[in-house]
Amino acid sequence: MYHSESIAEWEPDLAEPIVVRLLGPIEVIGPQGAAILVGARQRSLVALLALQPGKAMGSERIIDGLWGEEAPRTALRTLQSHLARIRHALAQAGLPNVLLSGPAGHVLQLPALAVDAHVFADRVRHARACLAAGALHEAVTAFQEGLGLWRGEAFQDGEANGQASAEVGVLHDMRSSAVEDLGDARLRLGDHARVIGDLQQLLAEHPYREKPAGLLMLALYRAGRGAEALTIYQRLRADLAEGLGADPGPELQQLHAAILRQDPALEIKAAQPISGPAELPPRVGYFTGRVDEFADLDKLLAVREVETDHKIVLVSGAAGMGKSALAVEWAHHVARRFPDGQLFVDLLGHDPQTTLGPAAVVSRLLRGLGVPAERVPDELSEQASLYRSLIHDRRYLILLDNARSVEQLLPAVPATRTSLLVITSRQELSALAVRQPVHFVQMGALDRDTGLSLLRRAVDTERIEGDRAAAAELVDFCGGMPLAIRITAARLASRPALTIADLVGDIRLRELDALAVPGDAAGIRAVFASAYQSLSAPVRRTFALLSLHPGPSFSVHLAAAATGGTTAQTEAHLAELAGTSLVIQEGDRYRFHDLIRLYAAECAKAQEAAAGAQARICDWYLGIAHAANRVLDPGRNRVAIAAEPAQVPFGLTHQETIEFLEGEQPSLGPVVRWAAATDHNVAAWQLTYLVAGFYDSRGRHDRLEMCGAGLRAAQELGHAEAEVLMRNLYAATCVQMRRFTEALEQLDAALNLALRLPDAWYRATTYTNKAVANTWLRRFDAAQDAFERALEIHATISKPHDIALCLNNLGDVQRRAGKGDEALAYLQRALDIAATLAMPRLEAIIRHSKGQAHQALGAHALALAEFGQALVLRRQIGDRRGEASALEDIGAIHFELQQTSQAIAAYQEALELSRLLENTHLESVLLDRIGEALLQEGDLPAAATALQHSLRLRRQIPDLHEEERLQRNLDKLGQPRG
Incomplete structure (x- = not known):
């Protein structure tokens, strides 16, 4: 127990914040004056603790620091005497309750910056950052401030x-x-x-x-x-x-x-500051016009510091009007006015499925400012505070492209007028002006002369002037839309023999209301029609059919399936489309510009093959999901598809399968929902079922919506077996999200259906999931009853995989009920069955359960061995969720054995996985365990940080058992209850 009932940090109310001086003669200065430290060892003892303020130091380490190898046998008793005298001296100096002692050791409870050595290190770090950024005067000042703290040699009158x-x-x-x-x-x-x-x-x-x-x-x-x-x-x-x-x-x-x-x-040259972040994307080629907009922005920049409060510019307008081009061009033009650097983030606001949230926006800005990813805070408020601290009173130009909502932007608004935030958006975002002064720039269409100037620069002046009338007609067809003019120019530039008159003659009007520009809606439609008609018939077909794919991007393999072509043919088609800017290639995947997707979708309506392409897209996803399921979760075998792809585009190992599905994951939910909306209901529920093993391993956040779509598809079909499967999957997802009541509601409905089905397996799997939900609710009798019902059915129909899982679950219930020996008996039976099946995921589950049973019985070595084997298996198959669970339990054993450093290391690794999995419950649990371990180490400030963060997350996902444990740990800190 600590000597003081209160362990709140003392914050010195002094003009000079430094309390402990180590960089010269050792001194402690409190509100009542200097502490009287008698003898070199008392001074040295204070200095040793001040090297790590706020962290406990064990007696053995202190004795080593004071006496080294010549420590007397009475060293521990002498140390206690010194501590008592120092505590009295500190109290006399106005520093009571600063030197604390507890089971983990002794701690000088002061902020780090109350110690001159830490202030020195902080100033040197800041100075070097300034030096690297070319802020030379600031660097010199910071170095001088740090070096000025030295009054001699460190520990000058100590040992x-x-x-x-x-x-x-x-x-x-x-x-x-x-x-x-x-x-x-x-x-x-x-x-x-x-x-x-x-x-x-x-x-x-x-x-x-x-x-x-x-x-x-x-x-x-x-x-x-x-x-x-x-x-x-x-x-x-x-x-x-x-x-x-x-x-x-x-x-x-x-x-x-x-x-x-x-x-x-x-020879010395004029100082050339090394720039800070320089993230602006390249200028768009052949930027033309926008003279008024440029002048408006330049005028704003000239007067803003003395006449206005504007620190935000919003460039808005219709899609394709060149908002980003203007913002990037002007940002480069004025970059020298912002010597601390230029930051850029694309907010991806064109698509609500991919647009960045506020935390992702600030996180990317922080990384641009040089904050390592692992140092970016988890909470949005903490991220925003750090961001504003880093740019405070500095001159940064921050460009946020493609904004969708005000909420995305607010955390990125600078707190002072020295930095400027430039935003582009299709939305007016007028609500932003309610909170902050905003300078609005509205982008309209280019006039004919400016459009012709763009054509001259992008194509060739002589060629344009040689047929000026046709060129003017071409610009008019484009409706003054810069993107449309550029697409047309690219076609002219790539085909020198094509006359402008011939190009204009190819243009045909098509419906494209979504791309209407005031005054000339048909022109944009005509431009895309012209680009489309210039393609060969097979490439036009590929272009149109790919618009049917509902995901944000697609691979060449999906494109080949959609069109029914070979991979080589499809690669050639995509190369042609990318060359004419009709699709965008990003690595080994492709996507449409959202404007062009609209046009492609219109083209698809005219394709007789559209219905067939929809079916082929569904079949391709079913095929790859079926192949992946056989690798990841072969026991999940209630779906048989008609045919698999002729060539599976991934290696049939766990890691390769997981990596492939990671690339497709953003499309899986949209494909399921699209399939259900387009009368491909069988594909919708089957795909949901087949990717369940992947989601079990990866824990993606969109799974519940996918399960809902799969359930509605099964109900639409009147397919009772499918509905039971979907309700079970929906319930399993609810359990992962700690929504146990909702899970049991789904399972009750599933059981009502399953009891009427001739196949008893559906009853068994529903009983199993009901038991799992009841286990988490700590209703062990109900859980055991349901598991026993499931086991009886599985034994009757002789499904070894399901029997093994059921035995595992029964063992888990026995362990949770405090019956460790009975648990091990069930689990050994389960492991014996699993050994005959060559299913690493199943074996990992059972070994993990055995480890927990051994842990409950106090057999730590046996438990660690089982957890270790489970961890190896889960890493082999890419099961992040299982890996995090194994690391959590490994950390728990090390904690029980008072091996706190090993415990914290395991918990930290699991914490990183929980964040990848977006599993808020697990993240809260692990932060609580880390805080508990830090308490054991005596690192009270770090423990408080972890526990308070855990509490904030726990309020989002209530769990009575975990809340009680968390509050016990908070009570040890004297923290308020949640």
Whole structure:
């Protein structure tokens, strides 16, 4: 138990926030003055704890730091005496409850930045970031602030032994490196005269360090003291040869040679700041016109800092009007006005299925600012706070392209006017102006002259002027839409023999109301018609039929299936479509620009093969799902399809299968819903069933909607067996989402149907899922009864896979009910059956359950062995969900054995998987377990962070058992209850 009832962090109410000074004589300054620390060991003890404030340090480590290998037998008793005296001295200085002791060790409960060594490290980190970004003056200031904290040698009147001695050495190395980097920054600024003295002193202290030698040589040379610079090199070369038998490195040799020949490159140039992030995409080719819009934006930029509060520009307009082209062009034009950098994110707002959420937007901005992915906070509010801190009072240009909603944008709005946010959107987003001052730029069509200018630049001036009337007609057909003009220009440029008059003659009007431009709706339709008609008949057919695919992108294999062609033929068709900008190639997948998809869909209506293509798309997905299911979950065998693809486009290993389905995953839900909406109901429910094993492993968030569509399709067909399967899948998904009441409602409806079916298997699988739901609700008697009913049926119909699963589940119930020996008996029977089936997923499930049973009986070594084997199997088959569960239980055993570092490592690995799986319940559980382990280690601030985050997530997904455990851990911190 800690000596203090309160462990809240003390925040010094002082003008100078530093409380503990280690960079010189050791001092502690509290509100009531300096703490009186008697003797070197008391000072050293405070210093050791201050090296890791807020974290507990065990007595053994402290004794090692104070005495090293010469610790007396009475060291522990002496340590306790020192601690008591220090605690009294701190209280006298106005720092009560700062030095705490508990089972995990002793902790100086102060923020890190209350210790000068940590402030020094923080300032050096900031300075180096500024140096890397070319902010030289800011870098010099930060280096000077950090180095100014040194008042002598670290631990000057204390002692440090063992590991502590190494940590003090690290501080001195950091100091030397900071002096070097400060010299580097000053040299870049041309301040060579002031650098010389510091570098001479550093080189005297460290005669073998090459970086200060090089900086000193350069400073001397620039100060007109070239002979001295050469002497520095000769002296270092002699010292290295005599002391180390080595020569100076190549960089120093090159500098020496440059000084000898008085290379002009050594002279100081005007500072050229190294830019920060420069994420703007390339300018669009042949950008033309938009003079008024440019002038409007330039005027805004000229007056905004003194006359307006505008920090947001919204460029809006119809699709294809060149919003992104304008924003990118202008951003490049003014980039120099934002020296800290330019950030860019495509919000993908054209498609509600793929558009980025607010957290994804801010996360990408943070990564653009250099924050490593693993350091990006999980909570949106924390992400936004970090983002605004990083850009505060700096000059960034932030371009967010293709916005769909105000909610996407609000977290990215800068807090100060020094940065500018530029947004493009098809939506007016006028609600944004209710919250923030917004400068609106509305994009309209290009006039005829500007359109002709674009044609001249993209094609050829002589060719356009040679038939100006036809060119003007062509621009008119395009309705002034830049995208349409560009598509037409691409066709002209790629076919030099094609006359503009012939191209205009090919244009035919088609219905395309979604692409209407005020004043000339037919023109855009005509442009796409012209591009379409220029294709060969087979490519036109491919173009049209691919629009039937409802997913966001497609592979060449799907395209071949949709058209009924070979892979080679389809690749050639896609290459032609990509070459004319009618499809976009991204790696090995393709997608339509959403404008062009609309036109392609109109073309598909005229294709007699459209109905057949729909059926082929469904059949292709069923085929690959069936092949994948045989690899991932062969026990799931209630669907037999008519035919599989002639060639399965993935290797039949678990990993290759999983990787392939990961690429198709964004399309699976849309395909199921589309199939159900287009009278392909059999395909809808069968596909939902066949990809269940993939979703069990990957835990994607869209599964419930897919199951709902599959269920409606089965009901539409009046197919009772299919409806039972779909209700069971829907219920299993609800269980994963902790929606147990909804799961049981579905299962009750499924059982009513199953009881009327001649095949008893449907009753058995429904009883099994009812038992699982009841197990999670801790209704163990009801769960065991349902499992026993299922086992009786499975034994009658002799399904080894199902029998093994049922025995596993019965063992799990026995274990949860506290009957470990009975559990192991069931589980061994299950494992014996699984050994004959060569099903790694089934074996992994059973071994995991055996590990849990051994753990319940206290047989930790046996439990770890079973969990380890389960983990190996699950990694082999790409079962992320099972992998996370195995790691969670491995961490739990290490925690029971008080091996907290191993426990935290396992929990952290599982936590990463839970976030990939978007499993909020599991994420909350793991954060609670991590917090509990950190409590055991004595790292109270980190424990509080993890537990509070767990509590926020738990409020979204209630679970009484987990809430009670979480609150017990929060109580140990004195945290408020949720």
